[in-house]
Amino acid sequence: MNGWERVREHVRGKFHVAVDEPERLGLLWTFPETADKQRQYIEPVSAFGIPHVLITANVATPQILRAYDALLHNTQLAIGALCIHDGFYLLKVVLPIDGVDLAVIDRSLEFIAHEASRLRTKATPKPAPAPYYE
Numbered sequence: 001m002n003g004w005e006r007v008r009e010h011v012r013g014k015f016h017v018a019v020d021e022p023e024r025l026g027l028l029w030t031f032p033e034t035a036d037k038q039r040q041y042i043e044p045v046s047a048f049g050i051p052h053v054l055i056t057a058n059v060a061t062p063q064i065l066r067a068y069d070a071l072l073h074n075t076q077l078a079i080g081a082l083c084i085h086d087g088f089y090l091l092k093v094v095l096p097i098d099g100v101d102l103a104v105i106d107r108s109l110e111f112i113a114h115e116a117s118r119l120r121t122k123a124t125p126k127p128a129p130a131p132y133y134e
């Protein structure tokens with residue numbers, strides 16, 4: 001079994017997979033602090049000719065999250081990076097497949113999904129409170 005197949009089988013057995021394609025898995029997460037679902041993908045990629053997995057999670061559009069705030073937040077991430085792709089901010093992390101402990105993949109999936117959800121909730125404008133009248 002090659003590295004991607006090993007990772008794929010592990011993710012399929014441990015997490016709720018919403019999209020199951022040979023070259024991509026999609027996960028849906030829910031967190032107590034948000035009402036929406038967090039989408040996330042994991043797929044095989046090659047970096048410097050070496051097999052890796054790419055984990056991405058959608059965050060927000062650039063209209064919702066200012067570039068300055070995104071760059072500032074990027075410096076505070078423990079793993080991964082905030083980037084723009086196809087008009088959306090994404091959180092992503094790339095990990096080598098060969099020799100990676102599957103627990104590292106699990107923690108990366110969980111961290112990226114949770115952080116993307118938290119950042120989107122923080123960035124989304126809240127309605128102004130109603131004025132208080134006596």
